[in-house]
Every structure is written in structure tokens, then in C-alpha cells.
Amino acid sequence: MIQENVIECKNLTHYYDKHLIYENLSFNVPYGHIFGLLGKNGTGKTTTINILNGYLQPKSGECRIFGENIQQMTSETRRRMALLIEGHVQYSFMTIEEIEKFYSAFYPRWEKAVYYELMNKLKIAPKQRICHMSCGQRSQVALGLILAQHAELLILDDFSLGLDPGYRRLFIEYLKEYATAENQTIFLTSHIIQDMERLIDDCIIMDYGKILVQKSVQELMNKFCRYTFSVNQSIGGLPNDSELYNSSVIRGHAETYSFSKADYIEGWLKNCGIEYSEFKTEYLDLEDIFIGLTGKY
Secondary structure: OOOOOEEEEEEEEEEEOOOEEEEEEEEEEEEOOEEEEEEEOOOOOHHHHHHOOOOOEEEOOEEEEEOOEEEOHHHHHOOOOEEEEOOOOOOOOEEHHHHHHHOOOOOOOOOOOHHHHHHHOOOOOOOOOOHHHHHHHHHHHHHHHHOOOOOEEEEEEEOOOOOOOHHHHHHHHHHHHHHHOOOOOEEEEEOHHHHHHOOOOOEEEOOOEEEEEEEEEEHHHHHHHEEEEEEOOOOOOOOOOOOOEEEEEOOOOEEEEOOOOOHHHHHHHOOOOEEEHHHHHOOOOOHHHHHHHHHOO
16 A cells, blocks of 8 residues: 655654754655645754654654654665755766766666666766766756656755756656656755755755745745835834734835735735835745745844
8 A cells, every 4th residue: 555645744844953953843745746845944944854864853743754763764665765865966076987886786766778768968978977967967966866766755955056047947857857757756955945946846945943834836826926116105014913924114115025916915014004105016036935935034
């Protein structure tokens, strides 16, 4: 019987000394989904990656992958997972050909053709040494080594670090195409949010110590809006409301973000006695949604 979720995390709480990273973090990642964990620096993305891989034990809570507690995971289950940490490749003194042969000895389901397909796309010669490659090329070698493992779950931490726009686009397109064809599950983080919009199905957006939202990308783009309007320049700010995110007023130009519809926002303004004009509704890309939820700074 196939389980509904590959990853199940319940009430994860973690501290570094007395500094709270997050408390009671819970989420599930369904089979066959590409799932993104988004948040500013210091919100716990890499901490979560380390917990998922069993490198770090949370102060409390439980995480299961393929139904097994990660702290007691069997070697057979661990073989079903592949990890990429910030695009780094070990043994950079090796050539493209040598590192493929080295890695293949550790993975029973190794797919040599997948690795060389990506290397061919990059026009990298088999005898080329990794230490002589650009940062972007090294990251693509790391991706090739990950995909060739033919794992059911890929965990990728900040996968686009150091890549220029061309390499990032190649990485995203190839990864999405391969994962979809193989029905793989991917859990990943990235600081480049516009890349994630093209790649992920669902996402968690984290703030410091908590989850702000956990929704599909499509739902976020269909429902989360920025509302802008003009107000009297004497107004220094907008009243708080639980339905609104990161409201601000600068020289009479006001903006707020919300999942609520325009009639709710206008009704709220009238109830607060705020005169306004030039009211506009904007649907957003994922990067602007991220800023709207977490703030600009």
C-alpha cells in the first residue's frame, strides 16, 4: 500500500542555545509533488533540511520519511533519498568520467545515461576536471550525480546558489522534466524565488519561528493580492487587521497585501474612517507574494 505522503513532520521545535528557530512546525509533502520551503535568511530552511536528513535532532516533534522515523531510518529507506547541499561537489580533483564511476559503485539503481545526458547538454567533455569548471558547471555536475541515483525523494538545499540565469533555467527545466517523468518527490529551498515559481507545485513560506502559509503556488497566485490606494498625506500608517499583511503608507501612497477580496479591503477602509482614492488590485508573481507575506526587510 502506497502512503499518501513521503514526508510527514509534526510539531517540530528547535533551538540553538536559547534562540528559537521555530516552534510546532508541521507539514506534509505528498508523493510526486515538487515542494518548496521559502523564507528569509535565518528562518530555519537549512535547519529543516538537516532534520529531514537525520543530521540534526529537533528539540521536540517528529519527522517521518516513507513512514519511518528519521532518527531510526533503515539503510534500505535511506537509499531511496538523495541530497544536494548548496550545489557542492566532493572530489573536485576528479574528471567528469571518474566521478561518475566513483559514485555509481554506491547506488544499486544508478542510471549512467541520465548523468551523461545532462553533461552532454552542458557540452562538458568526459575528461574535463571538475576543479577547472565554473561554479555553474559544478552545480550541474552535482545535479547529474543526484539524478543518476534514481532516488524517489530528492532533497535540495539552495540548489541555485552561484548559478547565472542561463544555468538556473537549464537546471530548473531539466529537473522539472525529469522529476515529472519519473514521478519523483522533491523538497527544496532557494533564495531565488522567481525560479521556484517555474518549478514547484506547493510551498511553505516561513517567517521567523512560524509558518505564514502552506498552499499550492497556483492558489497563492490566484488569491493573494496587493492593494494600492491614495490617502491623505497626514496619515502615517494603517490600522492593524488580521486579514492584512505588511501595510504601509509613504507620502500618501498606501499599500497592503491580503488573501481577502477587494470589497473586504474597501469595507475595512470605510469602517476605519479612512478616505481613499485610486484604489487598485494587483495579482502577483511568487516573488512579490513572498515579499508581501514576509515584508521587504
